[in-house]
Amino acid sequence: MSPDRGHSGTPDEWGIAAVDVDACLRRLGITDPADKMAAPSAELLKLLHRAHVTTYCHENVEVVLGRAVTVDLADIRRRLVDHRRGGNCLELNLLFAALLERLGFTVTRLAGRVRMGSTVPRPLTHVALRVDVDGRPWLADVGFSGPGLLDPLPLEDGATAVQDSWGYGLRREGDGYWCLFSDRGGVPFDLYAFSLAPQHAVDYVVANHYITTHPRSPFTGQLIVQRSLPEERLLLRDTTWTRTFPDSSERVEQIPAHQAPELLREQFDLHLTNSDAQALSARLGSRV
Numbered sequence: 001m002s003p004d005r006g007h008s009g010t011p012d013e014w015g016i017a018a019v020d021v022d023a024c025l026r027r028l029g030i031t032d033p034a035d036k037m038a039a040p041s042a043e044l045l046k047l048l049h050r051a052h053v054t055t056y057c058h059e060n061v062e063v064v065l066g067r068a069v070t071v072d073l074a075d076i077r078r079r080l081v082d083h084r085r086g087g088n089c090l091e092l093n094l095l096f097a098a099l100l101e102r103l104g105f106t107v108t109r110l111a112g113r114v115r116m117g118s119t120v121p122r123p124l125t126h127v128a129l130r131v132d133v134d135g136r137p138w139l140a141d142v143g144f145s146g147p148g149l150l151d152p153l154p155l156e157d158g159a160t161a162v163q164d165s166w167g168y169g170l171r172r173e174g175d176g177y178w179c180l181f182s183d184r185g186g187v188p189f190d191l192y193a194f195s196l197a198p199q200h201a202v203d204y205v206v207a208n209h210y211i212t213t214h215p216r217s218p219f220t221g222q223l224i225v226q227r228s229l230p231e232e233r234l235l236l237r238d239t240t241w242t243r244t245f246p247d248s249s250e251r252v253e254q255i256p257a258h259q260a261p262e263l264l265r266e267q268f269d270l271h272l273t274n275s276d277a278q279a280l281s282a283r284l285g286s287r288v
Helices: 021-027 042-055 073-082 089-102 201-213 257-268 274-287
Strands: 106-114 124-133 136-140 160-163 166-172 178-184 187-194 224-228 233-237 240-244 250-254
Touching: 021 073, 021 089, 042 089, 042 124, 042 136, 042 224, 073 089, 089 106, 089 124, 089 136, 089 201, 106 201, 124 187, 124 201, 224 257, 233 257, 257 274
Parallel strands: none
Antiparallel strands: 106 124, 106 187, 124 136, 160 166, 166 178, 178 187, 224 233, 233 240, 240 250
């Protein structure tokens, strides 16, 4: 593959040449080198999707520490792969899309409006992916975290799935949008809506600027670190630690600010440098 061209042969708008495929796979705990992996298939997509979701945290530590966050793929690779950190939905899904394309998958990057049960229109700040495999489209999303998908879902109206006791469904809406919802005891809970219109890299630059700098963004005024596991979903919001289970039950506790870095390391597999850990503890302590 030419280093300046994407999988489709078009100019590499997304910068996927910056991705070290073998390093990405090692980060996911997959030891087979890329050149020995099977050709694109639904089974391989599911393997990669599950590994990506359960490996990376959705986190905004950089924002809390007052640093700029970009969606340049080389920057994303350094943070998430080289420094073993997490990222926001844009970082996580753009990295995953690049990995898939480098492995031969056909990927369309989409944009969505987060709902989380609300009917109030929100900006197009979420990223979802359409992945076409063997003539069948799939919805892939490794960046929603919280109640998000563990595995890809067939991109079909009425598709449903139970993924390790977490239920999901897709419906097509009349305005050209699709809605991904979770199944909460037989009651659908809308997670986000998205269209199938392909996005450009600059669209995500705008979305990233909003979610990492705008005062109304939920990711600028508080620490939010989330991890999705098959048996539970973990959330640290400032010093409130919440564990959510498939039956929607929760365990909530408050932790001292100085214990946050240790909790992130032990429960979220998020390892901060000593200086970042100290700075984060100080920021959290000033809010108590």
